[in-house]
Amino acid sequence: MLTPTLTRILAPTFTLLLSACVATDPPASSSSMAGISSAASSISSSSAPTNSAPLVSFASPAQGYTFDQGLGQLDVVAEASDPDDNLKSVSLYINNVFVSSVQQAPFSWPAAVMNTLDAGSHVIQLVAEDALGLKGSVSQLISVNSTVNINPTLSFTYPVDGDVLPFRSSIDVSMTAGDSDGKIESILLLLNNQRVAQLTEAPYVWPSSVLTQLQDMLQGDYVLRAIATDNRNGTAVQEIAFTVLEQNDFPVVSFMSPASNLRLPVGSSLDVLVEASDADGEVKEVSLSINGNLIGVDTNPPFEWRAAGNPLLKDLMMGEHTLQLVASDDKGGQGKAVNIVSVSNSASPSAGDPKWGEHQYQQLCITCHGSFGESGDGGPSLVPAKDSYARNGQSYSLYKLIDELMPKSYVTGCVDQCARNVATYIKGPLGEKHADYSALVGDAATGKVEYQLQCAGCHGDRGIGGSEDVSLFPLKQGTDYLLTTYYTYSSVDLFAMVDLGMPLGPQGFPDGYAKTCSGQCAADVIEYLKELESSLTDEEKHTVQLAAGKTNYINYCEGCHGADGTRRSLIPLSNAQRSNTRLDESDSLFVYNRDRMPPSTPDTCEGQCAKDVTVYIREVLD
Numbered sequence: 001m002l003t004p005t006l007t008r009i010l011a012p013t014f015t016l017l018l019s020a021c022v023a024t025d026p027p028a029s030s031s032s033m034a035g036i037s038s039a040a041s042s043i044s045s046s047s048a049p050t051n052s053a054p055l056v057s058f059a060s061p062a063q064g065y066t067f068d069q070g071l072g073q074l075d076v077v078a079e080a081s082d083p084d085d086n087l088k089s090v091s092l093y094i095n096n097v098f099v100s101s102v103q104q105a106p107f108s109w110p111a112a113v114m115n116t117l118d119a120g121s122h123v124i125q126l127v128a129e130d131a132l133g134l135k136g137s138v139s140q141l142i143s144v145n146s147t148v149n150i151n152p153t154l155s156f157t158y159p160v161d162g163d164v165l166p167f168r169s170s171i172d173v174s175m176t177a178g179d180s181d182g183k184i185e186s187i188l189l190l191l192n193n194q195r196v197a198q199l200t201e202a203p204y205v206w207p208s209s210v211l212t213q214l215q216d217m218l219q220g221d222y223v224l225r226a227i228a229t230d231n232r233n234g235t236a237v238q239e240i241a242f243t244v245l246e247q248n249d250f251p252v253v254s255f256m257s258p259a260s261n262l263r264l265p266v267g268s269s270l271d272v273l274v275e276a277s278d279a280d281g282e283v284k285e286v287s288l289s290i291n292g293n294l295i296g297v298d299t300n301p302p303f304e305w306r307a308a309g310n311p312l313l314k315d316l317m318m319g320e321h322t323l324q325l326v327a328s329d330d331k332g333g334q335g336k337a338v339n340i341v342s343v344s345n346s347a348s349p350s351a352g353d354p355k356w357g358e359h360q361y362q363q364l365c366i367t368c369h370g371s372f373g374e375s376g377d378g379g380p381s382l383v384p385a386k387d388s389y390a391r392n393g394q395s396y397s398l399y400k401l402i403d404e405l406m407p408k409s410y411v412t413g414c415v416d417q418c419a420r421n422v423a424t425y426i427k428g429p430l431g432e433k434h435a436d437y438s439a440l441v442g443d444a445a446t447g448k449v450e451y452q453l454q455c456a457g458c459h460g461d462r463g464i465g466g467s468e469d470v471s472l473f474p475l476k477q478g479t480d481y482l483l484t485t486y487y488t489y490s491s492v493d494l495f496a497m498v499d500l501g502m503p504l505g506p507q508g509f510p511d512g513y514a515k516t517c518s519g520q521c522a523a524d525v526i527e528y529l530k531e532l533e534s535s536l537t538d539e540e541k542h543t544v545q546l547a548a549g550k551t552n553y554i555n556y557c558e559g560c561h562g563a564d565g566t567r568r569s570l571i572p573l574s575n576a577q578r579s580n581t582r583l584d585e586s587d588s589l590f591v592y593n594r595d596r597m598p599p600s601t602p603d604t605c606e607g608q609c610a611k612d613v614t615v616y617i618r619e620v621l622d
Contacts, residue, residue, distance in 0.1 A: 053136045054082040056090060056128035066143040072114045078107035080128040093125040119146035151234040152179040154187065154204075154226055161240035164332060167247040168216045170208035175226055175238070177204055182231040190225040219246045251278040251335040253286060253327035257355035258341055265347045269307035269314045269417045271356045276303055276327040276335070286327045307417070316343045350399035352420030354428050361422050361430065362490065362500065364407045364414050367479055371496035372434040373426060377479040383434040385427045399423040440520055442527030450525050451532075454503045454517050463532050464543045471547035473533050474608075498522040548608075549616025556598045556605045557613065565621040573622045581618065583611045590614045 059077040067073070080090045090107040092099040099113055107126075114124075125139035154177035159165065173196075177184050189196040189206050196213050197206055208214035221243050228236045257273040264270075272295075276283045286303040288295045290312050295305055307313040325337040368379025375381040388395045391405060403419035414422055452461070460466035463473055481497040483490050492500070499522040517525060536544065557565075565571035577589040585591060594610035596602050605613060 051086070051130065051132050051134055052083040053134045054080060054087050054128035054130050056080040056126045056136050056138055058124075058126065058138060058140060061142060063140045064143070066145065067114075068145045069117070069119050069147040070115045071147065072111045072144075075111050076109040076113065076124065078102075078126045078128075080105075080107055080126075082128070082130050084130065086131045088129050088131045091127045091129070093127065095122055096125075114142065114144075117144045119144050146181065149230070149232045149234045150179070150181045152177060152182075152184055152228040152230045152236045154178075154228045154236055154238050156224065156226070156238060156240050159224070159240065159242045161242070163240075163242040164334060165217070165242060165244050166250055166333065167219060167245055169244055170215045171217065172208050173206040173214060173224060175204040177202070177228050177236075179230045179234075182234075185229050185231055187229075188227045190227075192223055193225070217244045219244055245332055248281070248329065248331040248333045249279040250333035251276055251283050251327040251329045253283075253325045253335045253337050255323070255325065255337060255339045255355075257359070258323075258339060258353040259355040260339060261342075262339075262353055263342045263344065263347045264316065264351055264353070265349050266316070266318050266343055266345055268316050268343060268352075268420070270316065270323075270341065270353065271307055271417075272305040272313065272323065273356065273359070274298075274303040274325055276301070276325075278327075278329040278333075281330040284328050284330055286325060289324050289326075291322055316341070318343055318345065350397065350420055350423055352399075352417060352422070352424040354421065354425040357421030357423070357425030358429065360414060360418050361425055362483075365422065366483075366496060367491045368407070371492065371499060372437050373430050374434060374438065376493070377491065382426050383431045385431060397423075398426060437519065437523075440523040442523035442525075444524070444527045444531045447524030447526070447528030450517060450521050451528050454521075455525065458503070462536070462540060463529060464536075464540055465547055471544050471551075472529060473536065473541075473544045474548070475529060475533055494526055495522055498525055545612050545615055546620065549612035549614070550620070552605055552609050552613045553616050553621075556609075560598070565617060570617070571621050573618065578618065578622065583614060587614070589617065593617075 057079050059079045061074045061076065065074065076092055078090045078092075080087060089101040089103045091101040092109050092113070094113070094117070099109065102108070114122075121141055121143050123139055124142055125137060127135055127137045129135045154175055157174045157176055159171060159173070165171065173189060175187065177187055184202075186198050186200045187204055188198045191213050194213065196211055199206070206214065221241065223239060223241050225237065225239045228238075253274060253276040255272070256275050258270055272288055274286055274288070276286050283301075285297050285299045287297045288305050293312055295310050295312055298304065305313060319342075321341045321343060323339045323341065327335045329335075365379075365382075366376065368376050369382050370376035370379075373382035385398055388397060389401045390396075391401065396404070399419050402422050403413075403415050406414055406419075455463075456466060458466050459470055459472050464471045475494060479491040479493050481492050481494060483492045483497055483501045499518045502517055502522075554563075557570075561567045561570040573589065580587045580589075583590050590610060593613050594606055597610075597613075598604060
């Protein structure tokens with residue numbers, strides 16, 4: 001491209017060289033013209049006599065001129081001259097396309113020649129030509145804006161349409177917004193058609209801490225309306241509705257199983273156990289979904305979903321699986337909880353869910369191995385867990401030992417996922433609990449307070465019967481307590497009975513899943529019970545015996561003899577049976593109960609049991 005400086009060449013010896021530099025049609029392409037200054041250009045003639053190229057420049061528009069499509073208002077005006085006073089014409093090109101030529105001043109073209117251009121960048125070029133055909137040119141860029149404005153976009157991120165919020169909620173309203181062909185100038189927020197505030201830059205958040213309209217919202221239906229305006233006055237409107245409930249404490253819901261941040265091998269299954277409560281009402285239902293797919297809705301506690309009946313919880317594939325709970329109360333309030341389970345090939349093949357493993361341990365293992373793996377009724381200690389176990393001349397991992405050989409007393413055993421869960425529980429939480437609980441030392445004074453708060457209602461102030469007429473004495477040794485909860489039916493010791501099963505709640509399983517008096521509380525209460533038992537008067541001990549006799553009669557005798565003992569001629573007693581109350585070999589009623597009752601299993605109620613039943617029959621039924 002030739003520079004726009006004026007050159008005069010006089011020596012005829014350069015004729016051939018300069019002829020090669022003379023500008024000719026067509027004019028330079030638009031790409032070669034980009035960025036050229038508006039200074040005049042001239043090209044010298046190599047012919048004799050000497051002829052100088054004309055000079056041309058833009059008087060209008062200026063370099064970089066920008067206008068809206070179809071709305072240009074500036075004419076194209078050229079300033080042109082010829083040093084030899086031999087100017088023939090000035091021509092206009094747009095994007096290398098010839099528009100027209102003007103032969104005399106003023107050299108101008110109306111704005112209309114640019115108003116047909118599409119949106120974008122364009123090159124306009126002026127070419128001045130003299131009578132001998134020598135030309136000078138100049139070019140520059142102009143820009144055309146689209147006249148079709150794309151309106152901004154916006155959406156609420158909180159709250160969202162249909163949200164149900166607690167009474168006296170304070171909400172921080174937040175939005176996202178954008179404009180593809182410009183910028184957001186402002187967003188105005190209204191609440192029920194009343195102005196809240198206008199923001200002019202991101203982030204688009206209206207904080208309740210400084211906006212009183214968004215604080216302590218009372219019961220009712222609300223509409224939030226947002227109006228976004230862009231730099232070309234385009235607007236967008238977004239509107240959502242939400243509800244604030246009447247005064248209500250929302251339900252609280254949480255996962256009891258699976259454990260948080262659980263990692264499982266591919267192909268694992270999940271059993272889900274949920275705890276939900278409502279402080280000022282009742283939980284109506286709890287729903288469970290996995291990865292956005294509804295598994296089911298449970299309306300009665302305990303809220304649980306087993307893999308056996310839910311295909312979505314079985315044979316999990318690789319990846320992260322999101323479990324979500326939604327608990328709804330009787331006033332429409334909702335509580336939510338989320339748990340993410342990671343499934344991968346890198347997880348241990350024996351990895352399981354320790355939370356569900358805890359329940360399975362209590363169902364299947366606690367009688368033999370104790371509450372905390374310390375050993376129980378005939379089973380060895382499980383803590384600390386070992387890397388391998390020798391059985392039948394073979395070496396087993398803990399998982400394989402449980403999967404193939406345990407528990408001995410159950411036909412169905414604990415296989416596959418159950419074995420993984422229990423093994424994971426033993427190697428993790430059980431060992432930690434054993435360390436913590438084995439160090440517990442009960443305090444009778446504290447236990448007395450706990451007893452009065454949590455136990456006296458059913459067992460009485462002195463432990464010999466309250467509203468439920470259940471005597472606690474005599475305290476039993478070993479695993480002589482039957483723990484019956486929704487998940488457990490096992491023989492356990494006194495500590496496990498209190499720790500896992502007390503205080504007994506509604507529907508036959510512990511309120512709060514037996515977490516109300518556990519750990520130190522259980523140790524303290526038991527220490528107090530020992531002290532209380534040693535202080536019983538003779539009259540209280542007799543009351544205890546009658547209570548024990550009643551319980552044993554119901555368990556072993558009522559089926560045949562009826563609640564009042566009149567069936568099969570038990571009551572009335574003979575005079576001899578009434579008169580001898582020694583409870584020894586001379587006492588025929590005692591001996592009969594001890595040796596022959598109940599007929600199917602006569603060794604079930606021997607010793608103290610037979611004595612207590614005999615006293616109860618004589619003093620209460622007869």
